[in-house]
Amino acid sequence: MILTGAQTWEFKSKPVIIGTASVVGPEEGEGPLGGDFDFVYDNLEIGEKTWEKAERKLLEHASSLALSHAGITREELQFYISGDLMNQIISATFSARKIGAPYIGVFGACSTSMESLAMAALIVDAGGAKYTMAATASHNCTVEKQFRYPTEYGSQKPPTAQYTITGSGAAVVSSSGSGPRITHATIGRIQDLGVKDPFNMGEAMAPAAADTLVAHFRDTGRKPEDYDLIVTGDLATVGHAIVKDVLKKDGVNMGATDFKDCGLMIYDREKQPYVMAGGSGCGCSAVVTYGHILKKMKKGELNRVLIAATGALLSPLSYQQGETIPCIAHAVALEREGFEG
């Protein structure tokens, strides 16, 4: 029985992340984590004729690079688990066509990064594969175009709005090998406190992050201080402040650990004021985790990390029909190779 508590899986075999890749656009390259990413494109078009083809290319690039970093071939990869923000997750599907491995399409909006990583770890831990890959991507202009306005409009936004990152992250998970280990996954419940404003997703998503973090600590018996770093993704300024407050009221002392947010880590909001409240998008927590955090773990700077990726599960149609924004967060716990806590 790998279920521990109500909604957390404990992976007894501790599946290994044997290779990752992070590929980003120019704005993410200029941010404080720029040096950590494997590849920085110097243009948003990524050499393609449409934004959607550009997003797909990012995902294909990261997926192919992760295979290469893991030292395995396309033929050796057994399951490709991927999703994105596009209608019918077309970036994931086209990338799966190129990779060629059996494909499991998932959708959790910006929580897709940890949803796919949790599923990849579950399959490996269950003996369902030796090699799986979790991958996701977002592109600022595909998301602007699909969820908001034509990119040509250049319409103004309120300061609570977030900026979708351009980037893709991928991780190869294996039953053996060298790299950070995946020890737990906490699958989130939908939280919906009635927020209807798609320009304030941080506020909408904060309760989901809090609910999943509380569930994780309850299910595992762990405390915030058992982690060197806990990150949410992507609450940005508004949501991250709210989640701290909510957790405090729930009696969880996040002051005992380093508590950050991927949407705040990826940009320098002073030098890059156009990102407003901070970053978001399927790729955000993926590239921050695979590009930045895992590198720090490999260097021995972090022993245990918890990533709680958040997703706002709206569609343009659902909010146009007056619906509120259901949100979710999935958390994955990682451990440095060789660490015995």
Added chain:
Amino acid sequence: MILTGAQTWEFKSKPVIIGTASVVGPEEGEGPLGGDFDFVYDNLEIGEKTWEKAERKLLEHASSLALSHAGITREELQFYISGDLMNQIISATFSARKIGAPYIGVFGACSTSMESLAMAALIVDAGGAKYTMAATASHNCTVEKQFRYPTEYGSQKPPTAQYTITGSGAAVVSSSGSGPRITHATIGRIQDLGVKDPFNMGEAMAPAAADTLVAHFRDTGRKPEDYDLIVTGDLATVGHAIVKDVLKKDGVNMGATDFKDCGLMIYDREKQPYVMAGGSGCGCSAVVTYGHILKKMKKGELNRVLIAATGALLSPLSYQQGETIPCIAHAVALEREGFEG
């Protein structure tokens, strides 16, 4: 190790489908399987103001009914695995909000029925839950509106076009209890032979169905005659004829078993000529499997069944940008309770 062959999971614990529900619209109620469904709505509006709210209600209804048939409460359900054809799978998300269980969103277009059932069985088999639910839904008018034309147009279609079914199917999967057992799942690879016509999805999807069936027989060492019934979903007339041809060329003799298609089973094409080539949609293979096939298994009329649900993973945008239609099929093998093959 539950992996057998390249892409099939063998579930050693044989997770049990302890309760199902099938809820359909009026046209499916008039079809040859009408008497098998748990609930038939007499109107397409399902008492709601928009088609999307109607689709969501179908899914909520089936999910709630499946819990009741399984004899468990919302609180006992541990993971809800769901997806649909709507942008950002909003029907699944809103239904997950109502059910309240931890939620894993998936997308495989019309293959979502078996993708979600495979994941539900994997989680139970891995010890990740005692109770999971797989659920999906489609509505003729939401799909027409989103993928084709406003429903008011009433535009004409070629005879190769398929008719999206209105209905929802759900299944509660458990580690113990009474009911049909899930023995295997074969996860499909993307197949794309260059078909670009969204009014001929059967032709596009047939190679995916053939590829997954061949993989299933190869991985398990089983032959078509080991099953009393093999169904594809949803290839309809055009695609089902093609898949038979392709399998014959691959040396697989489907004549040795009863080989049907959910899209052909659900309607009477003579009495319901408006369905053109046959049914399709996320709900199609779900309601045919949970409403019709499982009832025959419970009566002892079928011992072993293989369901290969097919999905056309296009978006309106991808085909408008000139892309071909990537397709996939996921197969799940079921066994009558007490059957020892």
